[in-house]
Amino acid sequence: MIVVLRPDATKKEIDHIIERIKQLGLSVHISKGKERTILGAIGDESILEEHPIDMLPGIEKVMPILKPYKLVSREFQKEDSIINVDGIKIGGKQIQVIAGPCSVETREILINTAQRIKKAGAKFLRGGAFKPRTSPYAFQGLGEEGLLFLLEAKKKTGLPIVTELLDPRDTEVVYEYADIIQIGARNMQNFRLLTEVGKLDKPVLLKRGLSATIKEFLMSAEYIASQGNRKIILCERGIRTFETAVRNTLDLSAVPVLKEETHLPVFIDPSHAVGRWDMVAPLAKAAIAVGADGLMIEVHSDPENALCDGSQSLKPSKFDKLMKELKKVAIAVGRTM
């Protein structure tokens, strides 16, 4: 850690800063420049997370040297993590697609949609049984009944299930049915929920919060990893910006940044980002071109009657067409699909 002293810091202040850093078990190295004196605090920098010193008089700024995440960092593990779900590899050369309706609504729609996406080449079925809705008056999901429908769709199609966990009290029931447990964007910093899924042995798909920096996103992944569960899939789904032409701004530069910072697989959810089905296709292609390991796409066999986010759901026929186009882009960038 680098501590930049104020030009007017007194000797007494400086001595106190040095003493304080030493108290915390770090050694101090002083470097006097023409305009500023700098202290290098050498040792376990993470202690300063717990005991910040930036409010000490005489300090202009404190600059951390190391990244706050460890287990999920590329430095900790050089090679890409590959997560195996029922023989399907996530994070390798093959791009995987998760598809399905936003929420599970009826048995018929779900099974029909599952069969259609399976045929089009999707490898996982998504569907929410517990739904986080911004309005208390909106459909909140079918609950465990929805999970039962997902299981039936899985039996009929062989597609493993991706479904969201909203509440620590539902951990057991969601664990029972899900093959991949999703943590939604609004829960990215629900640290209790992260701790719960960190104790499980099933993969977690962690969505980036609407206003989460990449550093915070990785810290949330670190929460899960720190509990023992290293099977984490990161998913960018749009960030909140000033632009209102689309629902959220899909941050595709997050993909190369994450690929540099972490060994975890990175997915993109264009449907939630853009909020309009007619713009899902170009963004899905861009996601593959930029280096994502997979996609999460909303497909609904009857979007007009969907109880949740019908506006952003593709019809199965459009999804089928898109999958063919995506395959071409995947090949163009040296991936398979």
Next chain:
Amino acid sequence: MIVVLRPDATKKEIDHIIERIKQLGLSVHISKGKERTILGAIGDESILEEHPIDMLPGIEKVMPILKPYKLVSREFQKEDSIINVDGIKIGGKQIQVIAGPCSVETREILINTAQRIKKAGAKFLRGGAFKPRTSPYAFQGLGEEGLLFLLEAKKKTGLPIVTELLDPRDTEVVYEYADIIQIGARNMQNFRLLTEVGKLDKPVLLKRGLSATIKEFLMSAEYIASQGNRKIILCERGIRTFETAVRNTLDLSAVPVLKEETHLPVFIDPSHAVGRWDMVAPLAKAAIAVGADGLMIEVHSDPENALCDGSQSLKPSKFDKLMKELKKVAIAVGRTM
């Protein structure tokens, strides 16, 4: 609701849109302008939350007329809500100050801090027993032991307790000790937690999420209100913007906007917003000048050794001085303190 049709919408598309709106129980009024045809959907607009129609072919845009929140709206209740806690009125002419450490760390520091803030004129003691920390390696709070210390401080000072609920599984224990239950910024859209506190009969202090619009903020309050609990205090604590000179940008214009939109009391937390103790004072004064009903300020008797956010904590002596200055501003804008 107003539906603007695309200039190239076909008769078949328009007929289908009209039929769909009627199916949802609304009546339709058509208005042909020179450049656009507009449909007015008259009736219970909220049905369209559940069944959005914006993906229907032929529609250019859909514009809601009504606000999505009801119980918390100024339209629903014209006069200001006043929340009475142990005889202290929140939301009236008197400005109330909640003060205390970010987290409860030791019995001594807590009690000492409580006595000092009481003397300075604070009316409530804050302190976190359960702490949401961005790093899994940071201090997570003392848990129930912390609540016991808060209770002891309350007994010694008479200050009612404001403390955070993080996890629905802790609802009972937090309910037992707290006088006001805080929902933190990161949980503003933890809808399950909102539903839990909505069922309680104690006041809830709801913090605005870092990237929550005012509309979303009020929708979260509506979640709580819709369960029966109308004792809600809103608290602005800084939003995430591009500016990095301070931790978050305190959105003081939220106060007049909220005062127009809702009858609920509005507090400001300058400490978390700015993240630096030396800028708490000017922002606290501005908060009162702009019309806030109260403040939440971090005070710690030994910030240098604080386990959490010491950088933003005032020492009791500075807090004492600030309270005197705030009183003057309160009087200048016609309030008491």
Next chain:
Amino acid sequence: MIVVLRPDATKKEIDHIIERIKQLGLSVHISKGKERTILGAIGDESILEEHPIDMLPGIEKVMPILKPYKLVSREFQKEDSIINVDGIKIGGKQIQVIAGPCSVETREILINTAQRIKKAGAKFLRGGAFKPRTSPYAFQGLGEEGLLFLLEAKKKTGLPIVTELLDPRDTEVVYEYADIIQIGARNMQNFRLLTEVGKLDKPVLLKRGLSATIKEFLMSAEYIASQGNRKIILCERGIRTFETAVRNTLDLSAVPVLKEETHLPVFIDPSHAVGRWDMVAPLAKAAIAVGADGLMIEVHSDPENALCDGSQSLKPSKFDKLMKELKKVAIAVGRTM
């Protein structure tokens, strides 16, 4: 235009609003719903840009129906604009690449870079003679000498020149040398400069401002078009968000949105957005996949010694490799390069 009245609007207020709308030459249509009365103002909505009415008592909100831009809108011209520069078509099936150094520094570097990018397949040479620099102490460009070097490079390679106009007083000299005149992001709302280039007969490459909405971006294009010059190329180059991992957040969803809203060609500048040469390649591929008509990429034959933005410049060898990769992506999405 739709005027939503406040539920407590008085008859006198409503009469005044109606009278005012009629005064402006529009006719009024009244629609009474259960919870709100709505006025439809029918006629030339643009008059309300000049004479806004939203401050009249009794009005809750005013919602425009029409878009504020005309000439650049897809509604005004259905088919894509194709801009022909020395026989090279911009906006058609073929994707065009503009490459070169951020600023023109020496004759040798410029000519060498131009020859290398030409060989790799770029169709235009970029290079700034007048540079907008955030620091008054940084290199401000060679001025007209730089333009002379560009001309020489053009003569040697045949590549038409793209260069920036900063100041209305330089219009003549830049016009003389440039084949495409660039308006930089910081000047996107320099309306005097837009008016100047709007009077010229050479194509304008208009960069999106860091915090410009797509609507504002198109309004700036409308400025140019309203003066007579319809040869406008739009260029997205990253927007300002809370994320600091990269310099700016490249908004690739802007491409499908712009393609829907306007007939003008859309380019992407990944170099300025990301600010790091090692992330230019994935974003360039994504730009083509999402549907951009062209790219603007910084290439410098000696980035280590560049006087401006060396960090984001590709070496010619990397650029050469990238162009081969881009071609594959272009073909995968049905374009040529």
Next chain:
Amino acid sequence: MIVVLRPDATKKEIDHIIERIKQLGLSVHISKGKERTILGAIGDESILEEHPIDMLPGIEKVMPILKPYKLVSREFQKEDSIINVDGIKIGGKQIQVIAGPCSVETREILINTAQRIKKAGAKFLRGGAFKPRTSPYAFQGLGEEGLLFLLEAKKKTGLPIVTELLDPRDTEVVYEYADIIQIGARNMQNFRLLTEVGKLDKPVLLKRGLSATIKEFLMSAEYIASQGNRKIILCERGIRTFETAVRNTLDLSAVPVLKEETHLPVFIDPSHAVGRWDMVAPLAKAAIAVGADGLMIEVHSDPENALCDGSQSLKPSKFDKLMKELKKVAIAVGRTM
């Protein structure tokens, strides 16, 4: 400057980095920690603005120690700058108010408004003769005729004139009439314009750009100061965020930050930020409470017929009432008005 090396940097890479830093005239100090090796580059850091080294292989990140602005920094000049205009002191204990219409429209309205604001206690008259309008179809200002009206209003009231310069070609004419030359938010990084006003001997009121960081804002002030003109007044007028309830988010925390970083006076323009006249009053009070040196407020004697931003203009009677309220707040925070 601190250079953090990648953990896998090779000896050859490190040698090259060191050699490069020395070439630039700085000396290098090496510090090996457990997890990272750090280079301290000692000497004139500003050379690295011109010659950035962050793209050199082996470098993880480069962290500047010094601030990029000098003349405007508090470090350069400890005591507050006080700018004297016709005997009125800006930046001292007394808070100054600039008021008037957004644009000069008619002689009568201007003179009438000037007389009313003068009576209410404003010290400067604002009014735009050249207007930057987002639509090419909107009123663009009266030009020099507007300046003549301003001069007449000045003669009648004694109020010095604040008016905007948009285009370097208008410098002479604006200089002739203005007492304070305003640079608008959209021109904050119009570096040519900054250079022009930097050469003048009249005070400049520099508005913060909608997406400008405080560092960038101060760099623009540095541009002006570097040309010789040190009479600079900074003006915060709202930044662009995700919130749409108001036009822009007024960043009042900018005031204490600027007061720490610079010796220049800081003004607040609540009218442009909030865009609604009914919210100007609370934000104006907050601005004074937070420590601003002055305010810029839109007042128009007939806002309903204003050709520009009538929605945000106070009527003279409301302004009069506001001035009385502001005085009380000023006194409460130890200022005069």
